[in-house]
Amino acid sequence: MSQKKQTISEEDALEGALSPIVNKLIDKNFENSGDKIATQMAPLIGGAIREQIKSQKDDIVDALYPVMGNMISKFVTKSFEEILNKINDQIQNGLSTTTLKRKIKAKIKGVSETELLLEESSEAKIKAVLLIHKASGALLCKVEDEKASLSDADMLASMMTAIRSFVNEWVENNNQFQELGEIEYGGNKIIIEASGYSYLAVIVEGAAYTKTYEMIRTVLEKIVLTHGKSIQDFQGNFETLDQESIEKELKSLLLKSKSTEAKTQKKKSPLLFLLPLLLLLYIAYIFYEKSVDANLQESIYSRIEATPQLLPFKFNVEVDDKMATINGRVPFEYHKQLLQKELQNISGLQAIHNKVAVIPTLTDPLQVSANIAYFLKGLNLEKNNNVSYTFDYNTLALHGTLANKQTKTKLLHTLKEMQGIEKIQDNTTIQTPNIDTNLYFQRGATTLDNATKEALLKVIKSIKENQITAPLQLTAYSDMVGSKAINTELAKKRLQSIQMFLQENGVTNAIESQIFDMPPPHIDATKDPKEARRITLTLKKSKSDV
């Protein structure tokens, strides 16, 4: 016994002596090889936690709850911040009319753009609206989406009231003036909007936004305004309540949320696609018509340009629907008619409104000058006409030569008739063609030989070509051989032959004749009797011609 006791006391003594040393050693070991211990312990800790969870789940949950809660909320906050940042980036970067509109809307409404953006992406859908008597929980009125009918609205109304009552009682005990605003379940929520004697419980699917709350508030305000008294006095008898009109109000809430939905899903009428197409076709048709018209206009202009008579005038051509309207001014009806005639040849033109005015009173000096130029150009085309002019506002000076007097008379007459010319200085001279011809006869002969006939035909041709109407002068000379009487008789007969020949060939000019019993001047009859024995044909020089 005593031996046993002794052993125990020895053990105690040994333990007392060793324990400080062992503790020290362990501490030292932890200090020196902490890493090694950690590696050895690690697999054990995992197992230990698993075991603890199996047997004492609640313990672990409680132990971790404060940390877990923080961790989760931190994670959620972080994720949400990221989403918000993304949305904000979207708002700041994407600058379109819609974002601009949204920005303004956000400023006016005083809500964040983010909320508006969220609102745009998902619409709140109101499934049911209950108007509930605040105190008794009686269901005063309800409307619901046909797709989501409530199983027992009366019960819901009472339960909602009970829950509200509970919260209000609890809140009252806690001295806080707050009311239950909404109850969330799953993706839905019940929004509670209370007035004095009633409250609305609105069952909303999806997220609700400021707009939704505003809508609900407005409807409740309306109901309270019109039915407040009857709701206040409601004891349980529905006859005292105008349920129909309340239902109408509540329905408006349902419809409002639906209309926004319908807006996005509304099928577009095929007419909406057809209309722009028709419009496009119409525009194309108009363009085609316009190009046709433009081509017609072009060809009218080029036709006018190709007609010299019309060149001096300015025309304004408009073509609409293949109908040409031509405005402009011409001095003479002739030009107008000419224009009409030219345009009728253009194919594709359906109608011509020739509104060209014939204005004889062209007093524009340039126009007058152009008219003169045009007229003279025509005149100068005729042989031996070469007239130029200077026009110094209403005084016209003419220079150059004219073929004959008639031309000159005609020229002056026309110019006098022309508007815008007051004075004419005529410096023109008449350039008559030289038809002077010597006609020779054989000695003693009175008939025309072939050479003479040929010479005469040349003269006749010239007279006709130049339209010479002036009298012709025939002068007969003598070779001084033989008696004067014989020579005179011969000369008379010769003159007759010439006159006859001229008349036979259509010359109607007056003919004057002279007979000289002498050779022509500067001709020696003895040396060259044939040259002396001749009749000269000249144009009789009138006084005005000189």
Added chain:
Amino acid sequence: MFSYKIVLVGNFGVGKTSLIRRFVENSFSEEYLSTIGVSISKKTLGDATIMIWDIEGHTEFKPIYKQYLLGAKGFIIVADLLREESMDAIENHIKLSREVVQDAPVCIALNKSDMPHTLDDEKLNTIQNLSPAVIKVLKTSAKSGDAVEELFLALNEVICKQLS
């Protein structure tokens, strides 16, 4: 068309829930399930829809939430014939109910009448005279269904008269 709310008030375990179950579903369960918060049942009688509020029974530590009594058109105060303290509490319950709703009729159900009990007429009269609002005092049994229908019908009759 009427719709009104009645509330059953009483101490815990007196059989409020059982009475309602008997009246609404005509059934009974021996099992005791304490009502937490409030449970609401609906019963249609003629053209009246009665919302019956079964609230958590009163205990020493938990007062009845007055909010639950708001807007009630009538009260059924329930006591357990076998539990003296529940009978004594009737007066307080009447007081409380009338504090919240002044002119609501009150029916008193003395429940568990199927069990042997000792209740003399004197006591019954005392209860009847507790308040002018008391329209009827009935010994009921949710288990046997005795006088349960009568209890609710009596209250309904008075309320419907008031409402129309």
